[in-house]
Amino acid sequence: MMAPDTHHYGFLCPPTDQEEEPVYRTPSHYNPRLTYHLPAGAARHYQQQYGDMYFLRLAKLKPSVEQVARDAWEGLVIAGEKVRRVDRVLDVRQGELCWVAGTVYMELPMKPNILEDLTKENFTLAPIPRRTYTDPSNPEATQIMMEDESGRLRLTGNFLRSTQLATGAIVAALGTEDANGDFEVIDIKLPDLPPQSPRWEGKAPENGPDTGKAHGKIAFVSGLGITGTSGDTLALELLTDYLLGYTGFSETENGSPTSSSKITRLIIAGNSLGASVTTDATADGKPQPKKYGYDASAYNASPITQLDNFLAEILPSIPVTLMPGEKDPANFSLPQQGIHRAMFPQSRAYSAPPPRGDDKPEAGWFDSVTNPWDGDIEGWRVWGCSGQNVDDVLRYMTLESSESSPDGSIDSDARIRVMEAMLRWRCGVPTAPDTIWSYPYQSDDPYILESCPHIFFAGNQPEFKTATIEGDVPLRLDGDTDMTDADGSDVPRVRVLALPKFNETGQLILVDTETLEVEVVRFEVFKGQEEQK
């Protein structure tokens, strides 16, 4: 297609007379799971106690963590004393070297307290976002405890300073009880990565093995932050053009972004809307009379309309999985249920019809899913959240870096380490239901990662960061993060993605469907002389 004089960047040349073939997109194999799908209507109860979730979590994960601990500590003799396993935390005897498994509970000075909220009668409001729950000026106020169904045991010791824990994690701790009745910890074991099933769960894809040859890409984006104003995003426009193939590409040259025809699916991980859809009535100072129901003056439909337009524009070419986020019009508590398709008058034509009765809902071309969400894409198990889980666990941690560089690279390293820790805790949202609002599950704790995902992502992070996590590497939250390559194909291997906010970075993340290699495509407007004037 290149005319002789056109090898300079392809398109800065007069039109040619050649016929061009339409480009077809690589098909997507998609199987969403309904792990976080809540029953509708009357079957959704809120009377249950949250204690059940912790009980279930401990019951499910205790055998795994005890297995890890037994492998490490059985027969261990320290200073002439043999390490003994203790069943319950209350069975720990003073002066005895032993290990015990339980749930971590952290008491932090700035942690939101539901009882306090209740007494102040502001429990119906969403919690005020806080940067951290810890009090750096008063580290003594942080107490780490281990609890099980029998009771609680306060953990102390220098070891805790070198490790990071969060409420809800199930760990095994080795140590002795000191004179104060505190448990002096000398080592901690985690359940580590859950077993990972191979790609396609061992089964070949339906379309035969030749699908494996075509390298596809899964695209991830989060934090579109559509406000509906014109200052919105030329970047979003460029993203649309790119996804639809209008931007143009040349595969022959290195350094050009991957042809978007290779992208099989777009996953939007939360916070698609920037501005709040309800304008703040009290913003202008004077209290307005409270109106009930739909009030056109208080409701700004523009962001959701623009999101709908964006989706409707790309859906004819690419399937979309849309996860709600913190700022999206969905329920606030996790698991957030999918944004209702009534919000998308144009793009809902691409969504699956509503399920009839108890039928399993089929996956739509436009799939408005839950947050967190898991599913199979191109045979890979994907687990993702819009970022609330990572943000909340970080509030439990006192990061040395936070003083020096507020949003520096150390911070984003910490985010990757938090995500790694979640995988090793086998719990995707450990701090729910303590500090993240959650549906009170009664018979199941779905936040437990029963099987290891291949791709684990969190949206709305300040900076893009990725890492590959492998099993059987001892967790060093404090230490270096270099992942040593372990040989052996049975070792679980996870591609961890911290997705940046698109409206700040303009970045689209592409993950190769064969190698799980990651690429970034960045869209931006060059700040030229006009902006500098």
Next chain:
Amino acid sequence: MDSKLYLAENVLNEHHLSGIESRAQSPRQPGQTVRHQQHKSQIEIDTNTSGYRILFEFHRNENAKKPATVHATYVISGIQKTPEPAPTNDNGNDEDEVMASSPYLPSSMPNQGETLDSVITASIVVVREEDLEDAKATFQSISFIHVYSLEPSTLPDLNVLVDASRENASTHAQDDPLECGKQWGMIQNHNVKRRTGPRPPPAPAAKAPAAKAPAVKPKSSTESTVPAKRPLQKEAPPAKAEASKPDESKSQSASAPVSQASSKASSKPAPSKKGSLFSSFAKAKPKTKAPAAPEPAAQDMVLDDASEGEAEELFPDSTEKAAAANRESRKEREERLKKMMDDDEADDEEMPDVDEEPTRELTPVEAPPPIKPAELKEEVTVNGGRRRGKRQVMKKTTVKDEEGFLVTREEPTWETFSEDEPAPKKPAVNVPKAKASKPQGQGQGNIMSFFGKK
């Protein structure tokens, strides 16, 4: 129409800003359209030419004839250098230079300093003509540059391109993207699943009349919406407590049909047999609206109405009026109550009290409120063996008023319900009952007759 002529007309003849965007054109695709936002017109260009190149050629030719007549915006794609240096001030206004010198030949360098964990970061950057050289300098390797848009002069804010394309999108809203996509150069997908059915209203402006429709609740004919209305003539306790005087209670019952008629006309199309002008309007309205909901897509509408039903709950427009009315009536009642309290305190002057109350009550404008909250409405949507809807229930609320008295009121509130079991016969029975009770209400309705029937 010749594309050059088209561009010349649209870019050169307009002195105000007009962007021609090539965004809908892929150089690999046949059949491009150059869209012009202001004239909302489009021309088809030969299928074997590429939009970007057309824009480029036009730009080059025009500026060769007379420099700086056409301003271009470019898209650069490639790998950028690590830090973004501040653009310098030298102006590379001659775009021919772009053609002639190409100093940034693509070099294969997979790993950059900035990219984390050996991740390739490709950039797609929009840049103005005069910044092109500066922008190119920030790239380590460039895979392509093409013309993004043409406009008569420099754009002060590139975001106007977004507005242009939004406008563009709205003019093309009627084109089915699945059919026209190929022509636009869209990457095609064999597996698109789209439900057939009425195409949604294209633009928010055109949506306005449709959005109004749910407020009147014109359920399409395929749905079985039963706006059952149960006039449970329960009197609110505070009203009753004070209504011990016989003439007052009589006046209230006399006003009952009036209130029914007015509330019916204002809020809901109810199956009423009354010959009232209002109610006939209320009945006629949904009839005229119903055909607007497309009939041929009956199948889809059935599937869709679950969402429709919930959409209504999201914006319960219709209840607003009723709520406002209730609030008004409550206020009025409160006022009256307060007055009575005052009167009770001054117990000896009973005569003025008697005189005053009936005259107040008999004015038809004021009479309805005490009765109105006693009406319990219910709206049920039955589809696929499931019942959903809203119903009005009486809820007791105890409020401390300004004077420190505890006032217990029964107020109607809307609550939503949905049941998975098939709709019981009850609402169906209720409709005839409500209808049957209406004629009685017409002839000087007596509340007690309703209770007697039950």
